[in-house]
Amino acid sequence: MTPGPALPVAPLIVLAALVGGIFTGEAAGPGSAIGALVTGALVVVVAVCVRAPGIRTVVAALALALLGAAVMQRALHGIAVSPIASAVATHADARVTATLVDDPDASRFDTRVLVRVDGLDGRTGGGRRVLLTASGDVAAHLRILSAGESVVVRGWCTELEGFDARWRWKHAVGEVHATEIAGVGPARAPLDRVANRLRKLVLAGSTHLQPVDRALLAGFLLGDTRGVPKQLTDQFRAAGLTHLTAVSGENVAFVMALFAPLLRRSGLRGRMLLALAVLVCFGTMTRWEPSVLRAIAMATVALLAGALGRPATGLRVLVLAATALLLVDPFLVHQVGFLLSCGASLGIALLSRPITERLRGPMWMREVLAVTAAAQVGVAPVLIPVFGSMPLVALPANLVAVPLAAPLTMWGLLAGAGGGLARPLSPAVPRLLELPTVGLLHALISVADLAARVPIAIDGRAAWGLIALGALVAAAHRARAARHVEIGRQPAGGRTPPA
Numbered sequence: 001m002t003p004g005p006a007l008p009v010a011p012l013i014v015l016a017a018l019v020g021g022i023f024t025g026e027a028a029g030p031g032s033a034i035g036a037l038v039t040g041a042l043v044v045v046v047a048v049c050v051r052a053p054g055i056r057t058v059v060a061a062l063a064l065a066l067l068g069a070a071v072m073q074r075a076l077h078g079i080a081v082s083p084i085a086s087a088v089a090t091h092a093d094a095r096v097t098a099t100l101v102d103d104p105d106a107s108r109f110d111t112r113v114l115v116r117v118d119g120l121d122g123r124t125g126g127g128r129r130v131l132l133t134a135s136g137d138v139a140a141h142l143r144i145l146s147a148g149e150s151v152v153v154r155g156w157c158t159e160l161e162g163f164d165a166r167w168r169w170k171h172a173v174g175e176v177h178a179t180e181i182a183g184v185g186p187a188r189a190p191l192d193r194v195a196n197r198l199r200k201l202v203l204a205g206s207t208h209l210q211p212v213d214r215a216l217l218a219g220f221l222l223g224d225t226r227g228v229p230k231q232l233t234d235q236f237r238a239a240g241l242t243h244l245t246a247v248s249g250e251n252v253a254f255v256m257a258l259f260a261p262l263l264r265r266s267g268l269r270g271r272m273l274l275a276l277a278v279l280v281c282f283g284t285m286t287r288w289e290p291s292v293l294r295a296i297a298m299a300t301v302a303l304l305a306g307a308l309g310r311p312a313t314g315l316r317v318l319v320l321a322a323t324a325l326l327l328v329d330p331f332l333v334h335q336v337g338f339l340l341s342c343g344a345s346l347g348i349a350l351l352s353r354p355i356t357e358r359l360r361g362p363m364w365m366r367e368v369l370a371v372t373a374a375a376q377v378g379v380a381p382v383l384i385p386v387f388g389s390m391p392l393v394a395l396p397a398n399l400v401a402v403p404l405a406a407p408l409t410m411w412g413l414l415a416g417a418g419g420g421l422a423r424p425l426s427p428a429v430p431r432l433l434e435l436p437t438v439g440l441l442h443a444l445i446s447v448a449d450l451a452a453r454v455p456i457a458i459d460g461r462a463a464w465g466l467i468a469l470g471a472l473v474a475a476a477h478r479a480r481a482a483r484h485v486e487i488g489r490q491p492a493g494g495r496t497p498p499a
Contacts, residue, residue: 010057011319017061018323021068022330028069030076037074040066064323072330079173083126084117087157088174094121094157096176099150099188101129102287104143106226111139114170115151131160131167134178141181143226146199147287148192150185153178169334195284198417199224205419205430206437213441216245220405221412223247223286232445237387239451240376240394241401244444247286249295249341250402254409255282256299272307276300290338294345297321315349318342339382347378372399380458389457397451401444408440 025033043063050056087094098115105112112133117125132153134142145151155178160167164175187193199222206214215227225233225246236245256263259278263271279296286292298321305312312320322342325332332338348371355370356363376395383390391397415437419430 010053010060011316011323013057014060014064015319015323015326018064018068018326019333021065021070022072022326022333024065025069025072025330026076028073030080031073032077033070033073036066036070040064040070067327068330071327075171075330078128079168079171082128082173083124084120084128084130084157084173087120088130088159091156091158093155094176095152095154095182096120096125096130096132096178097150097152098125098130098132100145100147102147103224103226104145106139106143109139110135111143113142113145114167114172115176118150128173129171130157131164131172131175132178133175134181138178138181141184142178145184146187146196148187148189148196150188151181152183154180154182166334169331171331191280191284195281198281199285201420202413202416203420204423205416206434207423208427208431209434209438213438216441216445217412217416217437219246220244220408221247221251221416223289223292232448235452236448238391239397239448240391241397241444241448241451243291243340244401244405244448247289247292249291249345250405251286251409252279252282252292252295252299254406255413257406258410258413268307272303275303290332290335291341293325294321294338294341297325298345313349315346318345318349336382336386340379343378343380343382344375345378347374347376350374351377368403369399372402384458384460389459391451391454392456392458393451393454397447401447404440404443408437408444411440412437 040063043059043066047056047060047063050059086092096117097119098117101114101116103113110133112131114129115132117128117130119125132142132151132155134153134155138153142151153176155176158175158177160172160175167175187196202221203214203218206217209217211227212229212232215225215229216232219225219228223246228245233242233245236242255278256275259274263275266274279299283292283296298317301317301321301324302312305317325338351374352367352370355373356366359366359369373395376390376398380390415430415433419433422429422433
């Protein structure tokens with residue numbers, strides 16, 4: 001058995017210090033934290049100058065702890081002190097001009113969407129975010145808009161309360177209940193315009209599909225889950241396949257594989273620029289879902305490391321990407337999608353190779369089994385505390401369903417765009433191109449339906465029991481191995497030589 005790569009202990013310690021600093025800053029509450037920010041930056045400079053690895057790690061950990069506390073306090077301060085704080089506190093009626101940050105999330109009775117406030121009663125909104133909600137006819141008009149488009153509404157402001165308080169971790173400073181839409185406008189940012197056109201092009205080739213198939217395809221390829229029925233979402237969740245109802249980090253790898261032939265034909269600089277352009281465009285198309293954000297950050301770190309001639313292991317890339325993202329947005333520590341994505345990646349990086357080496361059979365089957373099992377182990381510490389349990393059938397269900405993700409992503413994007421372009425010429429072309437897509441979608445739905453019928457789940461107590469059982473098995477295995485080594489050292493006849 002070949003030894004695995006050495007763990008990047010120093011980056012892991014630094015990342016742990018950053019997370020600890022973030023929670024310390026949250027406990028301290030809102031503040032400008034200029035002192036901690038400047039001190040942390042100065043300590044970073046000191047860490048760069050220190051030559052001894054152990055001392056450098058300690059100094060870097062201290063620096064990142066200070067920076068983590070500072071960025072969290074400043075993020076909380078941005079919510080507490082804003083140009084629209086008084087309107088939120090007094091529940092004022094207002095005319096709000098805003099830009100949609102995400103696509104609207106529509107339910108049967110209302111619509112809600114995160115927006116960036118550009119103006120409030122003629123005053124600047126400071127670019128602060130609010131949760132915009134509406135019901136009735138206003139909700140019907142709001143739900144057809146897309147991220148990047150602008151809207152002018154009249155309504156009243158209020159604090160985030162109850163279940164809506166979770167929007168705080170997406171930097172929402174309050175809520176605006178819209179009673180009237182006074183105007184809408186197209187996306188102004190060039191990147192938003194390009195991304196929206198590409199989204200429409202990809203989905204244009206699937207207009208002939210059944211509503212459920214089209215909604216699931218839109219969620220899987222682009223993260224647009226607005227049309228996915230709740231019954232289907234619950235079915236995938238019960239099967240442990242929730243990540244397949246919406247775009248995930250693995251889609252980034254599939255998209256890069258789709259562009260691999262073009263990237264290989266480019267020079268070093270052109271390859272990097274093209275890869276970054278694809279990553280940014282796909283991130284904007286998928287509205288920068290947390291799992292996609294993590295994957296794009298990792299891909300960017302890997303590209304930069306390769307360009308500098310210092311390629312890094314997957315675990316080191318994950319640690320560096322997570323550190324950078326948390327410094328930019330410390331609220332990510334409270335976003336379940338980000339934690340699940342990082343957990344799955346961490347599990348794969350740490351456990352996939354050891355599991356592969358301990359399995360028997362063809363290499364391709366061992367690798368698929370190992371990666372799937374490692375990812376499930378990685379997400380368990382997040383899934384069980386958040387959702388209360390984890391389906392026992394998740395491992396075999398993912399083992400069957402995940403291999404369908406790569407062809408569905410790559411062919412779904414190509415067939416959607418090709419069908420959208422060919423549709424004005426011949427409606428038969430999109431139908432023909434989407435036949436494999438429909439087959440893959442129905443295969444996923446069948447796997448979810450079958451797996452959801454297994455009503456066995458692992459809760460917290462069962463998880464601790466499995467951990468204890470695993471520890472006992474490992475201890476027994478070590479004791480047995482040590483006994484065999486000791487027996488092997490004895491001379492023939494089993495008697496120890498005289499002193």
